[in-house]
Amino acid sequence: MPETSQVGMQYNEFAVAAEELSGGKIKVEQRINATLVTDAQTLDALMDGTIDFCHSFASYVVGTITDLAPLSIAGFYGGDDWPGFTTECHDIISSIYADFGIKYLQPVFNGYSAFVCTDRQIVKPSDFSGMSTRVSGIWVAKTVETWGGAPTTIDLGDLADAFSKKTVQAMPNGLNIIVPYKIYESTQYVTFTSIAEGFGGLLMNGDTWASLNADEQMLIEEAAKVFKANAYAISVENLAGYEKTIEDEGRNTVYRLTPAEQQEFVSQALTLYTEMEQEVGPKGIDLINILKSINGVS
Helix, strand or coil: CCCCCHHHHHHHHHHHHHHHHCCCCCCCCCCCCCCCCCHHHHHHHHHCCCCCEEEEEHHHHCCCCHHHHHHCCCCCCCCCCHHHHHHHHHHHHHHHHHCCCEEEEEEECCCEEEEEECCCCCCCHHHHCCCEEECCCHHHHHHHHHHCCEEECCCHHHHHHHHHCCCCCEEEEEHHHHCCCCHHHHCCEEEEEEEECCCEEEEEEHHHHHHCCHHHHHHHHHHHHHHHHHHHHHHHHHHHHHHHHHHHHCCCEEEECCHHHHHHHHHHHCCHHHHHCCCCCHHHHHHHHHHHHHCCCC
């Protein structure tokens, strides 16, 4: 992502905190806009030491780190306490990454998902029924299928044209994508939710972490905590701005899901965990159970 994007601003907070807390002894060199490695190359590059840190989405890495699959569905968290949610999941996520020689530092808040559609207001899962729905990731596609939609993959740069031609009719995605990419301008209906958008976080190469002394490790962890808090604040501020942009322009019919309506989406999405339990290991099962409990699903 570019330096001026939400993700760019959020990760800059880590670099700044690391330098400030260490009195300038630790400096994080940022390589924005995929100038070092692409998203698809990031996990391998981190594990082989080409890079020391990275931003990583669970949906990008589940092919290798299978036990993270529970975090890659749309609807993995539909509550209103993101910091508390991520604290509750921290130990199990750390343990899963550690099995691959990766130090998990802290999560990044990517904001909330919204549903955009050309044909109808989406207020219940069945409103996706029969519609071509843009997705990214295997488990997001399966989530959309549980809601009745027909998942399809289209590059973000082609989305506005695809919506205009109705090649694609609907999409669940973060407002941090829907507004900056002006996707709402090509759709009639927007439904706001507080369903967390894709789980991602700050990762560190395990060997690099192990090479630090105890004081340096403490500084990195403190910088990561600053990053988590500041990244959350940035996203919350942006969310308010994104919603205001859509509402002020007045081109869309806007609806906000009630808690009961939202729970229907989340509960239906989490039915995928029955299938997923056959594909993950014991730690993946533990993560599923934690997510079910947090989301109030038995």
